[in-house]
Structures are given as structure tokens and as C-alpha cells.
Amino acid sequence: MKIVCSQVDLKNNLSLVSRAVPTRPTHPILANVLLVANQTKNQVTLTGFDLSLGMRSCFCAEVEEEGVITLPAKLLNDIIARLPEGEVTISYEEEEMEENPLVTINSLSGKFQLRGVKGEEYPELPVVEREEAFLLPVAALNEGLKGSLFAASNDETKQILTGVHLTRNLDTLEFAATDGHRLAVVKTSAIEETKESEEEEINSNPPITEAQNFTITIPARALRELEKILSMAKEGESIALFVDEGQVVFELGQQNLTSRKLDGAYPNYNQLIPNNFERTMVVDRKRMIESLERVSVLSDQKNNLVKFTLNSDNEQVTLSVEAKELGNAKESISAEINGDNFEIGFNIRYLMDGLKALSANEIKFQFNGATQPVIATPLSGAQMTYLIMPVQIRD
Amino acid sequence: MKIVCSQVDLKNNLSLVSRAVPTRPTHPILANVLLVANQTKNQVTLTGFDLSLGMRSCFCAEVEEEGVITLPAKLLNDIIARLPEGEVTISYEEEEMEENPLVTINSLSGKFQLRGVKGEEYPELPVVEREEAFLLPVAALNEGLKGSLFAASNDETKQILTGVHLTRNLDTLEFAATDGHRLAVVKTSAIEETKESEEEEINSNPPITEAQNFTITIPARALRELEKILSMAKEGESIALFVDEGQVVFELGQQNLTSRKLDGAYPNYNQLIPNNFERTMVVDRKRMIESLERVSVLSDQKNNLVKFTLNSDNEQVTLSVEAKELGNAKESISAEINGDNFEIGFNIRYLMDGLKALSANEIKFQFNGATQPVIATPLSGAQMTYLIMPVQIRD
Numbered sequence: 110m111k112i113v114c115s116q117v118d119l120k121n122n123l124s125l126v127s128r129a130v131p132t133r134p135t136h137p138i139l140a141n142v143l144l145v146a147n148q149t150k151n152q153v154t155l156t157g158f159d160l161s162l163g164m165r166s167c168f169c170a171e172v173e174e175e176g177v178i179t180l181p182a183k184l185l186n187d188i189i190a191r192l193p194e195g196e197v198t199i200s201y202e203e204e205e206m207e208e209n210p211l212v213t214i215n216s217l218s219g220k221f222q223l224r225g226v227k228g229e230e231y232p233e234l235p236v237v238e239r240e241e242a243f244l245l246p247v248a249a250l251n252e253g254l255k256g257s258l259f260a261a262s263n264d265e266t267k268q269i270l271t272g273v274h275l276t277r278n279l280d281t282l283e284f285a286a287t288d289g290h291r292l293a294v295v296k297t298s299a300i301e302e303t304k305e306s307e308e309e310e311i312n313s314n315p316p317i318t319e320a321q322n323f324t325i326t327i328p329a330r331a332l333r334e335l336e337k338i339l340s341m342a343k344e345g346e347s348i349a350l351f352v353d354e355g356q357v358v359f360e361l362g363q364q365n366l367t368s369r370k371l372d373g374a375y376p377n378y379n380q381l382i383p384n385n386f387e388r389t390m391v392v393d394r395k396r397m398i399e400s401l402e403r404v405s406v407l408s409d410q411k412n413n414l415v416k417f418t419l420n421s422d423n424e425q426v427t428l429s430v431e432a433k434e435l436g437n438a439k440e441s442i443s444a445e446i447n448g449d450n451f452e453i454g455f456n457i458r459y460l461m462d463g464l465k466a467l468s469a470n471e472i473k474f475q476f477n478g479a480t481q482p483v484i485a486t487p488l489s490g491a492q493m494t495y496l497i498m499p500v501q502i503r504d
Numbered sequence: 505m506k507i508v509c510s511q512v513d514l515k516n517n518l519s520l521v522s523r524a525v526p527t528r529p530t531h532p533i534l535a536n537v538l539l540v541a542n543q544t545k546n547q548v549t550l551t552g553f554d555l556s557l558g559m560r561s562c563f564c565a566e567v568e569e570e571g572v573i574t575l576p577a578k579l580l581n582d583i584i585a586r587l588p589e590g591e592v593t594i595s596y597e598e599e600e601m602e603e604n605p606l607v608t609i610n611s612l613s614g615k616f617q618l619r620g621v622k623g624e625e626y627p628e629l630p631v632v633e634r635e636e637a638f639l640l641p642v643a644a645l646n647e648g649l650k651g652s653l654f655a656a657s658n659d660e661t662k663q664i665l666t667g668v669h670l671t672r673n674l675d676t677l678e679f680a681a682t683d684g685h686r687l688a689v690v691k692t693s694a695i696e697e698t699k700e701s702e703e704e705e706i707n708s709n710p711p712i713t714e715a716q717n718f719t720i721t722i723p724a725r726a727l728r729e730l731e732k733i734l735s736m737a738k739e740g741e742s743i744a745l746f747v748d749e750g751q752v753v754f755e756l757g758q759q760n761l762t763s764r765k766l767d768g769a770y771p772n773y774n775q776l777i778p779n780n781f782e783r784t785m786v787v788d789r790k791r792m793i794e795s796l797e798r799v800s801v802l803s804d805q806k807n808n809l810v811k812f813t814l815n816s817d818n819e820q821v822t823l824s825v826e827a828k829e830l831g832n833a834k835e836s837i838s839a840e841i842n843g844d845n846f847e848i849g850f851n852i853r854y855l856m857d858g859l860k861a862l863s864a865n866e867i868k869f870q871f872n873g874a875t876q877p878v879i880a881t882p883l884s885g886a887q888m889t890y891l892i893m894p895v896q897i898r899d
Contacts, residue, residue, distance in 0.1 A: 184830065188833075191794075191798045191801065192798065221833045223830065399613070403614070406583050435579065435618065436606060437617050440614030
């Protein structure tokens with residue numbers, strides 16, 4: 110194999126696919142990235158894979174001799190990132206392939222040699238039947254992931270709850286995530302927003318039919334990496350999603366991401382969201398986040414509990430934290446309140462996560478009793494619903 | 505007690521003295537900062553102390569009622585840093601002083617209460633006889649610490665080597681630090697450099713006499729914090745140093761730092777520095793640091809060994825690392841070489857530490873044999889000597 114490529118291309122593509130390389134690989138070869146050089150296309154393909162999540166990226170290079178090899182991802186990344194900008198040559202002698210060859214990396218600054226492992230030992234990425242792709246607008250995915258990913262469970266034993274549940278129903282795309290304590294749901298449009306200047310093209314996309322509806326649950330870990338790929342997309346682009354029995358593949362330009370799906374029935378979350386409420390409160394989001402950040406200094410030391418006291422007479426909500434032997438904190442924020450005065454307790458971390466994801470200036474809270482689910486929604490922008498279970502206040 | 509002060513003053517002074525507060529205090533009270541409010545001076549003094557290092561800082565405040573109290577440093581810092589800019593009021597009722605009082609912190613945003621501990625339980629900073637102060641130029645201290653601190657030992661069992669040895673001999677101030685593997689020595693001027701425009705004042709500072717000579721060894725940990733204080737000094741300022749049997753105090757404006765001295769005889773390091781050399785090499789410092797950073801990716805995986813091969817015929821030094829099962833690296837740098845070709849091995853970390861501290865563009869290396877100490881000096885700027893012991897190369 111012999112390829113000549115630019116240091117910048119190699120660095121960027123390598124750092125992307127390395128995100129799928131596990132830090133504690135179950136098999137030694139998974140600590141490596143797969144490098145495939147194709148002479149016909151003058152293209153190099155890099156792959157990182159942890160048996161659940163795979164990331165693949167292609168870039169143009171001068172391929173003087175084809176080849177397939179794997180190299181230790183972390184070392185290779187550390188070296189390539191430090192090389193000076195300019196041409197990098199990666200090569201090894203095919204006759205060395207009897208055993209694992211020394212791969213030479215030449216740059217303007219000097220020469221590295223790394224022991225590679227033959228490509229055939231690297232596991233194949235699962236193949237997905239690629240007949241029909243769902244085209245999803247990048248903007249909708251960004252909005253949906255930002256508003257839901259944080260609420261997925263980090264507890265691997267909770268299986269299906271470690272994913273985000275994605276539903277396409279005709280022209281809406283819905284994202285949901287819950288860890289059992291809070292639930293985040295975002296509704297977005299499954300069709301690319303047509304700009305006014307492009308109105309003549311309005312009929313270029315055929316309408317989505319019921320046959321194109323789907324529901325899948327995708328591991329949050331894979332979707333966090335998908336966010337990295339999305340950040341490279343141009344405005345107005347769509348990403349292709351291929352789905353089969355066990356796998357999904359997202360494809361954007363030269364990058365793709367493969368992930369297993371999560372099996373099992375996702376909770377019927379819509380039935381958890383109450384329709385009627387006894388009280389509502391509208392507050393400034395940033396002001397509330399700042400107050401929560403201050404009082405959290407004390408709640409972090411104890412049980413993470415913050416108490417809201419709604420007072421409709423003076424149009425204020427008071428946030429208070431009691432950390433007995435250490436002290437206490439109290440801040441009041443002006444709020445538009447409808448309904449009787451009352452007190453309710455929250456886990457401050459769950460509350461802050463939600464307020465940070467709701468990107469509007471003003472947030473509407475809807476309450477029933479002090480032990481019933483609370484809903485927070487933004488007054489503008491994304492169509493998001495954040496449900497949070499209150500915490501009982503012990504006096 | 506009741507004081508009204510600015511959030512910015514409180515935050516800055518608190519974050520400074522908190523640097524002396526131990527993360528794992530041997531007595532619970534040491535996790536607190538001492539706050540003393542003086543009504544006559546309208547001044548608040550904050551103190552942090554770990555029984556070895558003490559930091560004290562004063563600032564102006566409106567003191568409505570005097571008082572002495574200690575508060576948990578970390579909590580207080582976290583709260584004050586998050587408060588909005590503007591006035592902060594700190595108060596407690598003196599009648600509560602029977603037990604530990606709840607101290608109230610009022611700001612524009614709301615109210616915090618923290619359980620304080622009575623000031624009399626806080627240990628006194630050691631008193632140093634303040635009769636004569638040595639005045640040390642801030643610029644000299646900065647230069648000396650930058651060039652020596654990194655070479656002090658981090659191994660607490662090495663006692664005297666965990667400090668920097670400071671010698672004033674008439675108008676020179678010398679800093680030395682060694683951990684047994686390398687030695688850094690910086691010579692600076694003990695007199696404030698007089699600017700040309702101030703030539704008329706040239707005789708304002710009386711010459712330093714032999715009676716004002718001193719040698720002391722100060723813990724590196726204290727000097728790292730001194731660097732923080734020095735960074736607040738204005739150009740041309742001097743810092744006052746008070747020394748007694750067991751303690752030193754550095755004083756700059758409203759800030760002071762107290763530290764115990766390290767007892768014991770400091771190694772006679774000057775006799776370790778060879779006077780004659782068989783070979784010299786001059787290289788570009790940045791070029792060499794960049795090369796070392798690249799090849800260190802491999803040496804870090806093994807024994808930290810980098811081999812220098814000096815070749816006076818093609819005026820190059822080749823840096824090479826051999827990490828057997830992983831691979832190898834080789835870079836060549838142009839160098840002015842005098843003397844026979846030869847090979848020598850170094851601990852790459854020690855080499856990089858020294859090159860980063862030597863701030864000149866060009867560095868001169870002086871060698872004898874491959875097992876004898878090597879000296880690196882900058883060709884311009886600070887007067888610094890870096891001695892490094894080579895590592896034996898095993899073939």
C-alpha cells in the first residue's frame with residue numbers, strides 16, 4: 110500500500126471515526142482503525158467500530174498502491190494531529206504482509222513506523238439492506254436530538270431507556286427520551302422547510318406516505334456521535350437513514366454511522382403527559398437557570414432537592430434549598446402565575462437539564478398537585494415537552 | 505458583624521487565599537477561610553492556611569459592625585463566584601456567637617445562609633520578626649521561578665529537594681531546583697533594573713551589603729502560589745521578603761504569603777556543573793520541542809527514552825525513539841555541531857521540561873561522554889543553566 114494525502118484531511122477523518130473506537134476494547138483489534146485504500150476511486154476509507162457503533166469516513170487521496178490495514182487508533186491520532194500541515198505518505202510493503210507489517214508514515218518533519226494488523230482480522234460492519242432510504246432534514250435532527258438526548262438513561266441495565274425513540278408519522282418526526290424520572294419529547298417536521306425563494310420547487314419532494322412511517326429506538330451513544338456528523342452538514346441538507354431488522358445507518362456525504370437498534374417495546378409515553386392542569390407559571394428561562402445554578406451549590410451537598418413556592422399574590426416563585434448543617438439558600442423570581450399558591454419539590458439537576466435544552470426565552474410550567482407530573486414547554490421555538498416528576502418535600 | 509463590599513473584590517480576594525486551603529484538611533477548621541472585618545480601617549482581611557502555607561489578602565469594604573468568623577472555603581467560593589456583580593452584604597448577629605452562627609450573604613439575586621465557625625478556633629498564622637525586609641524585584645522573581653520551579657521534586661519524601669533554593673549574594677539572586685535527575689539554575693539581578701528615563705534616581709537604592717546576603721529553601725508549592733501573586737504586580741514593583749528561623753513571608757501590596765522554610769543542607773549544586781566539554785550543539789528551541797512532542801507519542805508508551813544522534817558532517821541531530829512492539833520514530837533537525845559524532849539518551853520528559861523553561865530562540869547543548877551530565881543554556885535572555893543526566897541506551 111502507498112497513499113499520499115493531506116495532513117488536514119487525514120487528521121479530521123481519523124478523529125471522527127476514532128470516536129467509535131472503544132477505550133476498553135473487548136478484542137484488541139477493536140482498538141485499531143481500519144484503513145482501506147482504493148486506487149480506482151483514489152479514495153481512502155477509515156472505519157472505527159465497537160461492535161455496536163461503527164463510523165466510516167472517506168476522503169480523496171493519491172493511492173499509488175492499494176491496500177487494507179489496521180493501525181492503533183490512539184497512537185495514530187496522536188501522531189497525525191502533531192504532524193505539520195502538508196503531505197503525509199502512508200505505506201508498507203505488501204510482501205511483509207505474511208506477518209503484521211511495519212507501516213511507515215512519512216511527513217515533512219520525519220518518519221514514524223507503526224506496527225499494523227492485517228485488515229482481514231477486523232470485523233465487518235453489519236450490512237444493511239439499502240433499498241429505501243428515509244431522508245431526514247438535518248435541522249430537524251439537530252433540534253430533536255438537542256431536546257431529547259440528555260433525558261435518556263445512562264444506566265446500561267435500563268436497556269431500551271438508554272436510547273432515543275424516533276417516530277415518523279407522515280410529515281412529523283418525533284423524538285422521545287426518558288430515564289424514568291423525566292421525559293423529553295420533541296416534535297419536528299419530517300420535511301425539509303422550503304425557503305420562500307425556492308417556492309417553485311415546492312412540489313419537488315413527493316409527500317410522505319403511511320408506508321414510510323417508522324418507529325425505532327437508537328442508542329443515545331450513537332446519536333451523540335451523529336450530532337458530530339450533523340455539525341459538519343450544510344444548512345438545508347438531509348441525512349439518509351437506512352433501517353433493517355437489527356441495524357440503522359445514517360449517511361451524510363462521505364460519512365456514515367452504523368448502529369444496532371435497541372430491541373423491546375418503548376414505553377407508551379404519550380399517556381404519561383396530563384392534559385389538564387390546575388396551575389400554570391411562566392418564567393424567564395435564563396433568570397431561572399442562573400438562580401438554580403447558585404442555589405445548587407448547596408443542594409449538591411445534600412439531596413439535590415430544590416423547593417418551588419408559587420405565590421400568585423406577589424407574582425413570584427421562590428426557589429429554596431435547605432442543607433441543614435451547612436446552611437440554606439433562597440431566591441425569588443418574578444413569574445406569571447395562575448392558580449392557588451403551593452409548594453413543590455424537584456431534583457435540581459433534572460430541572461436544570463430540561464431548562465438548558467428548552468431554548469426559548471420564556472418557559473411555561475404546568476402543575477397539578479405536588480406529587481403529580483409537571484410539564485415544562487417553551488413559549489416559542491421548538492415544539493418540546495419536558496415532563497418531570499416532583500420529589501416529595503420532607504419537613 | 506456586618507460588611508458591605510463589591511462582589512468582584514470579594515470574589516478575587518477569596519479565590520486567591522483559597523489557594524492555601526487544603527483539599528483534604530487535617531483539621532476540619534482548615535477547610536474554612538478566616539474573615540476579619542475591621543471597622544476603623546474599613547477593611548476585610550481573608551486568610552487561608554494549611555499549617556505550612558498561609559495566604560492573606562485585604563480589601564476595602566464598608567464595615568458597619570466588626571467581627572471575626574470562618575466560613576467553608578469551597579462553598580463560599582462557589583456561591584460568591586455565581587453572584588451577580590454589585591453589592592454583597594455579609595452579616596451575622598453577635599448574640600448568636602454562643603454557638604456557631606448562621607452567616608447571611610445577601611446580594612441582588614437573593615439570600616444565602618452558611619453555618620460559620622468561630623474565628624478563635626482558626627490557627628494563628630506564624631508571626632515573623634518584621635524588622636528587616638529584603639526587597640526583591642518582581643521581574644527577577646518571575647524569571648527565576650519560571651526557570652527553576654519545574655525542576656523541584658514532587659516526591660514529599662525527598663524533603664529539601666521539594667523546594668527551590670534561593671541565594672542572594674550582593675546584587676545577584678540565584679534560584680536552584682533539582683530532583684536528582686536534573687538541575688535548573690537561574691541567575692538574576694537582585695536590584696531593580698533602572699530605566700534610562702529614571703537615571704537621575706540611579707542612586708536612590710543603597711547598594712546591597714554582605715550583611716543582606718541570604719540562602720533559604722522554600723517549598724515549591726508555596727512558590728507556585730507566589731507566582732499567582734506576582735502576576736498581579738505592576739511592572740517595576742518589588743516584593744518584600746521577611747525571613748526568620750522557621751518562616752518566610754512575601755508581601756506585595758495588600759497580599760501576603762507565609763510559608764515554612766525547608767530545613768537541611770541544600771546540595772552543593774555548583775560543583776555538579778562541569779566546566780569543560782568535548783562537544784557542543786546549537787539548535788532552534790521551538791523546532792526541537794515540536795519534534796520531541798511528536799516522537800514522545802511513542803516514547804510515552806515505553807520508557808520515555810529518546811536517543812540523540814549527533815552528526816557534525818551533515819550538521820544534523822537525529823531524534824529517535826524505539827518502542828519495539830509498537831513501532832519507532834525518527835526526526836532530524838539541523839544543528840551547529842562541534843566535536844565528534846556520538847549518541848546519547850535522555851528522558852524525553854525532563855528534556856522537554858527544560859526546553860520549555862529556557863525561553864530563548866536558540867539553545868546551546870554541551871556534552872562530554874554519553875553517561876556524563878549535559879548542560880543546556882539559552883543563547884540569549886535569562887541566565888539559566890539546565891543540567892540533565894543522560895539515560896543509558898540499551899541496544
